[in-house]
Amino acid sequence: MPELPEVETVVRGLRAAGLEGAGIRDVLVQWPGTVAGATPAAFIRSLRGCRICRLTRRAKYIVAELDNHRHLLVHLRMTGQFRIEPPATVLDAHDRLVLILDDGRQVHFHDTRKFGRFQLVADPRQHLSALGPEPLTDEFTVDVLRRQLSGRRRRIKPLLLDQTCIAGIGNIYADESLWLARIHPLRRADTLTRTEINRLHQAIRTVLAKGVAAEGTTLGHGATNFYSVAGRRGRNADALQVFRRTGESCPRCGHIIARLVVGQRGTHICPQCQPGRKH
Numbered sequence: 130m131p132e133l134p135e136v137e138t139v140v141r142g143l144r145a146a147g148l149e150g151a152g153i154r155d156v157l158v159q160w161p162g163t164v165a166g167a168t169p170a171a172f173i174r175s176l177r178g179c180r181i182c183r184l185t186r187r188a189k190y191i192v193a194e195l196d197n198h199r200h201l202l203v204h205l206r207m208t209g210q211f212r213i214e215p216p217a218t219v220l221d222a223h224d225r226l227v228l229i230l231d232d233g234r235q236v237h238f239h240d241t242r243k244f245g246r247f248q249l250v251a252d253p254r255q256h257l258s259a260l261g262p263e264p265l266t267d268e269f270t271v272d273v274l275r276r277q278l279s280g281r282r283r284r285i286k287p288l289l290l291d292q293t294c295i296a297g298i299g300n301i302y303a304d305e306s307l308w309l310a311r312i313h314p315l316r317r318a319d320t321l322t323r324t325e326i327n328r329l330h331q332a333i334r335t336v337l338a339k340g341v342a343a344e345g346t347t348l349g350h351g352a353t354n355f356y357s358v359a360g361r362r363g364r365n366a367d368a369l370q371v372f373r374r375t376g377e378s379c380p381r382c383g384h385i386i387a388r389l390v391v392g393q394r395g396t397h398i399c400p401q402c403q404p405g406r407k408h
């Protein structure tokens with residue numbers, strides 16, 4: 130599932146393709162479930178003739194600010210991908226929604242699993258205000274992280290995945306951050322020491338920034354994996370230290386990397402660097 134670095138890569142790819150400033154001539158909804166909060170017909174009516182003013186990211190949402198004072202929120206969920214195609218490109222079976230631009234180019238939303246969603250909203254804050262701080266912005270200080278974790282009895286890994294705690298972290302970057310910070314994923318958040326929280330803060334920023342710089346993580350070679358708008362693989366997979374490296378050696382201490390399940394998610398740790406739960 131695309132996480133902060135992958136969604137950021139998609140936003141940058143859409144900008145690079147010139148979508149900021151582009152007009153939307155028409156919209157095709159091939160799978161009605163892709164549209165949330167309105168009927169496909171109403172969605173198409175509202176979007177046709179609009180211009181995209183600005184593209185940004187908030188957590189794992191792509192936010193397109195339109196010239197009619199509305200915002201289009203897009204969530205890629207499991208397998209959503211954008212591709213920019215020339216005019217009159219024939220759709221494939223997994224293209225769920227298409228924006229036809231004024232210049233004839235087609236923005237295809239390709240989504241094998243069909244969980245991706247498009248929603249038009251008047252006030253994005255209503256939909257996004259519950260999300261936690263953006264970990265790569267200046268607002269995400271170590272004090273902010275300490276506040277987000279204080280008094281929380283939950284295990285640290287599920288809490289990192291909770292978008293209301295910190296925005297944009299998913300399974301890959303949670304495992305990598307906890308390994309880098311040398312914290313066991315089952316530690317209760319309210320038992321982390323100041324030193325550990327400092328390390329975790331630094332680790333989250335390091336791991337996510339590396340992911341963005343490498344244009345995301347593409348695991349394996351299936352078509353449903355992450356690809357940028359330009360169709361490129363993210364280069365971060367080789368830089369992963371523990372994620373899906375069960376049985377390999379920890380790059381820090383040489384101990385064998387183990388897999389456990391935390392909150393139904395496959396979780397990868399170095400049992401030596403990330404000593405067991407204390408609570």
Ligand SMILES: [Zn+2]
Pocket residue numbers: 379380381382383384399400401402403
């Ligand atoms: Zn280790």
